[in-house]
Amino acid sequence: MALRVAEFYSGIGGMHFALQTAGVACQVVRAFDINTVANEVYRHNFGGVAVMQRSIESMPMSMYEALRADLWTMSPPCQPYTRQGLQRGSEDERAKSFLFLVDLLQRLQSKPTYLLVENVAGFERSDTRTVLLRQLVRSGYRFEEFLLNPLQLCIPNSRTRYYLLAKRDAAPQECPDDRQFPADFRHTVPGAGMIEPPADDAGRVDFERGIWHHDEVRQVKHYLEEQPPAPAGWPRLPQKILDRHSYVHDVVTPEDRRTCCFTKSYTHYAEGTGSVLQTHGTVGVDPMVRENTRYFTPREVANLMGFPAAFSFPGGTSTKQQYRLLGNSLSVSVVAVLVDYLLHRM
Ligand SMILES: C[S@@+](CC[C@H](N)C(=O)[O-])C[C@H]1O[C@@H](n2cnc3c(N)ncnc32)[C@H](O)[C@@H]1O
Known part of the structure; x- marks a missing residue:
């Protein structure tokens, strides 16, 4: 039953x-x-x-x-x-x-x-x-x-x-x-x-320090959309935001094995609300960082959170609402x- x-x-x-x-x-x-x-x-x-x-x-x-x-x-x-x-x-x-x-x-x-x-x-x-x-x-x-x-x-x-x-x-x-x-x-x-x-002497665990670079964790690239959304629907990372906040953004590449927790304020605040993706080049080295760094799309965030392919938002849910709802989930x-x-x- x-x-x-x-x-x-x-x-x-x-x-x-x-x-x-x-x-x-x-x-x-x-x-x-x-x-x-x-x-x-x-x-x-x-x-x-x-x-x-x-x-x-x-x-x-x-x-x-x-x-x-x-x-x-x-x-x-x-x-x-x-x-x-x-x-x-x-x-x-x-x-x-x-x-x-x-x-x-x-x-x-x-x-x-x-x-x-x-x-x-x-x-x-x-x-x-x-x-x-x-x-x-x-x-x-x-x-x-x-x-x-x-x-x-x-x-x-x-x-x-x-x-x-x-x-x-x-x-x-x-x-x-x-x-x-x-x-x-x-x-x-x-x-x-x-x-x-791994736990410290007091028995406290630090998941991030312990597992961030674990070889068994899958690479970010497996969770990315194959077809980038059309420019109009693209969650852009504006130049002025990168200029102002580049030092607080957590930048990852498709080859990395980690992203930060995506919160309901993702794209709204730079610090501690979720990682941003540098699609090519090496983080911290590539001078093109402004051209090749973007937000994860709502679908990519959903993928990382384990939502199945069948999950979708109804038409009319704004990108901001999608990030908020996923961050709360x-x-x-x-x-x-x-x-x-x-x-x-x-
Ligand atoms: C942490 S979120 C849970 C998200 C959910 N598990 C998901 O997968 O999206 C908490 C939810 O509780 C709802 N909520 C808060 N207070 C409530 C109340 N008094 N009665 C019913 N729902 C409430 C909020 O609207 C919010 O969607």
Whole structure:
């Protein structure tokens, strides 16, 4: 029987694509997101799925009860936990809907058997994580937490993220409100053949330093579009931007085995929002750098994030919107590995 899935914070459907990539027989019974542009993209790719365009916390419990979902996927807003933000955690308004879902778990009759949570690195230090884990213990879930990066799957893109997998096959336990949880994170998924990141003496891993130049990581050229888009649709890197910011751009070539994390501000801010591509010549040496350096196209970013060839944006989605939505989404490749582990091996 097909697994019934509730896809919370569905965005452009990264979780749904990961379920497909993992070959899971499933039915997404409802997708939830408040972003109208993201929902248009979701419907364009998954026409048959009912998308709920209302804030999650505004819906009555009866609606969630009626879903009878076996799996909840959740990639809540990351702003409460990012280094750039104020790190207000559960105090942040944007954490409210996730805390609502965590609370709902305890009260629902038809609890999901499986949970999958994705968030930025930093979430693992938040009070929201602690609230979540206490609730899982009380509601009979066994869980495992991960910090993973697509580089470990030999994909030349860095995107370190926190993931939690939970399965409801334990006895519910008392859990006092002051219980804390150790930082017990896995850095590979058992059986997935991931590259093990090296750790320092304190046990901290640095994915980028450890895997940036790993020979097994594929070259960027395998993720590039064969036919460059027509000039009108080309995400240009204007001369004045290169002149002003060339020292902060992360420039890579097709032969490289790495790109930085593409964020929702890609092309908007130069620093730390994603790599730019020097199509030929040697980085730092070639005097033609201004003529031969460009942004990665949205399709190329999607390729690096593991979106399948069938994924597309509806006509009318601006290039800027495409970058924003992709930057907010997730590594389909990493989540597919986690889904497989959660459903079949955990
Ligand atoms: C990190 S993004 C998730 C992206 C998604 N996983 C994807 O693949 O595109 C968080 C999403 O949560 C949505 N969101 C934020 N607050 C919400 C709320 N209260 N109810 C429903 N959706 C919400 C945002 O619109 C955004 O699309």
